[in-house]
Amino acid sequence: MYDAVRIVDPVSNRVVWKAAMSGQTSLLDNSSCYDFWTKDRFCDNCISVRALKEKKTFTKFEAVHEELYMITASPLLCEKEEERNYVLEFVHNITHESTWNSIVSNEEENFAEAVLRLNDAVVRDELTGVFNRRFINERLPVEIVKHHIAQTPAYLLMIDIDFFKIINDTYGHQGGDVTLRQFAKLLQKQLPHSTCWAARYGGDEFLIYLEQMTFEQAYGFAENLCTITENYSIIHAGNKIKTTYSMGVCSLQPGMDMDAWIKKADENLYKAKSARDQNLHCTMYGI
Template sequence: MKKTLDFLSLKLLRKIEIRYRLINSFVLVSLVPLLIAGIVAYRESSSASQEKIRIFAGEVVKQVAQNMLQQIEKIESSSEELVVSERMQGALSAYYSGSESDRAAARAGMTRLMLENYGSFEYINQKYVLDRKHRIIDSQVFAQLGNGVAHFADDAPDMKGRPYWGVYSTAAGQKSVVMLRDILFKGNNRLAGTLFIGLKPTHFSRIFDSVDLGYGSRLFVVDSRDGRIVVSGGQDNSDAVESGLVAAIAQTVANGGKDFTSYQDGNKKKHLAAFAPIPHTDWMVVSTTPLNALNAEVRSIRNKIILIGVLCFIVSFALSFIIARSISLPLKQLVGVMKETKTGNYLIRMDYEGKDEITVLSQRFNEMASKVYQHNEHLEEQVAARTRELELANQKLEALSATDSLTGIANRRRFDEALTSELRRAVRSQKPLALLMLDVDFFKNYNDRYGHLAGDACLRTVAQILRTSSRRATDLAARYGGEEFSIIVAESDSERAIQLAENIRAAIENLHIPHEDSPFGFVTCSIGVIAVQVDDSMSTDTLLRLADAAMYLAKSQGRNRVVLNDGNDITGGSAV
């Protein structure tokens, strides 16, 4: 790498005169940033356009889906009033159980009832009542039409008490958005028939006729089961199938996406699509935008950037030639002066005059030499400051080395140092010294059942109890090892030490940390206490042995208790 740089900078470029190097550098400096900015701007503009479409189209399809749902719920609500009405219930009862004359009257009555409820609505294409076998009860309906309606009802999935929405096309090519609804007898909740209401797609398409997203976008409702378009904007209500779109939406949802995807249509053209499901149906409101149309505006920006780049190249070339000539001539004179310098002493200064860039360069050279000289003068001060910072860092490191990394309280090393120090102080002051040794009951079983992460969390909780219980500055709570903890309580008699231990035991018990492998059903602890008047013959090993013996006695007596060792014999303390 170094050889390549040396070849370019010291051999190849040195063969080119300074003015030509300056001209080329000016051209590169002016064009490279513009080129990079153009590429970035093109990409960001494309991303921004897609993000704008994603946000705007996403909100539009959600609003249209909500409006569609309102229209659907309005039709469902009116149909529900019809199917539970006394006239409908009575006519169906007569149809199934009456004489032939009653059945004829029932058919006529239902026909009148349907005309009364839906005859005045110009957007209603079909309005039929079907019997249990999906035959149209109105005997005046053509057989071919009746068969088509029956087949549609037979193919509909189980409605499970809710209306079903689908698309129905007659043999004549008339397309309807159909609502099927079961009619149940109110007396026994048995199936009485099916309500078939066919609506003109334009009834729904008017919801989004006025929406124009631009960029050649389309807005329509698609059936997620087969990709068939249910309703489109304007007069486009064809039965086109968008299976590729439905597959892309399904893949996006499966990958955790919510309302935006991309796909290729049958002509291999890429589109961006925002979608929103219509609740209680298999339909989705979809807005598709051709990516090519979306990027047209971005391409226009790109062409403008290219034009600006060409103009900048011409201007920068002419400007660089003029500037290069104005610099190269006086620079040669400055180089000649600097070649006469025979020493690297930073006390050397350059004489300068004039107001051009060479004058400024001479001034900056003198300022640099002065700064380097001052920097050398103050180097020792900086070294001293770095030394002080290192000492502070070492102090922090020392504090970290005395802390248990898991629980955040003192570690074994800090505990041993503190116990030795407190023992000496107790000998000098002739005041009692107390030591508590705590062990978490059945902790191995806890680890085996709940895992090491839960075990670590349990130890941190116990350590927090010890930290909050040791309120005096002279008290020290430490992790002794594994699930064992210890607390040094200076200037404390046995009564206070036992009370402190009992408070800790009760606090841990009251946490009610579940422990199914403990007879208590939750995490508990056993605590051994030693509180003695120490003398010169007492050692830290003796204190630890006495406290440890008391703790093991507490465990042997059933655990979850406090036991005191007064230095002579072991006495049971409070227990639950």
């Protein structure tokens, strides 16, 4: 029934065991779980992370080399909390089966684009196109565990558009939507590495996750982002919308979980707001 079965560690993005229909098996394969999908980073819609977090079975689709695959992920939970938990993945090629035809319309010519659309709908914010709150809740705990194990640095930036209600009141909700979309696009464009990501936390608050950089580089990134926003104009219906921003920055500390990390970044954000200088386009606090 399945073309391959494998056990993965979604925290380290590694395959620890796999078996194919050919009868070949590999113990401690140690390849990246996303290598098969010809990607250079983890899958945005990672159902193995979701299966591990929610202790449920999930299914998704991936397209590679003009072939369509259905992947089912189920958690393998250890009795002892201190032991590493894994996920069992079942991979099935459904390119020539009727399953795919029941998912997309007959007008869908490129099934790779259709798969991307379906996967993005789960983890992308519909308005802005950056990652959504669900992605934060699923991905950030994995990033934290990864860095605690490797003892490597990581940083969160919590960014807020100041006086967003006034923008909505002045330019209408369409003007507000344009402001959110264009600002999200700006943040996405500034990400320094493929493993860094931006997400809409809620309302007019955005979150940026940074890794693979030193304290000085992260601070420089935050300062540079402030500088870039000073020269950035949001245009809607012929109007130039005046925007200012506040930013809270926090490095990951030993023992921090997701809630504590976000809370500290959020606290730094509001310290930046309370200390903001009306002559400054962007105010930053923390790190």
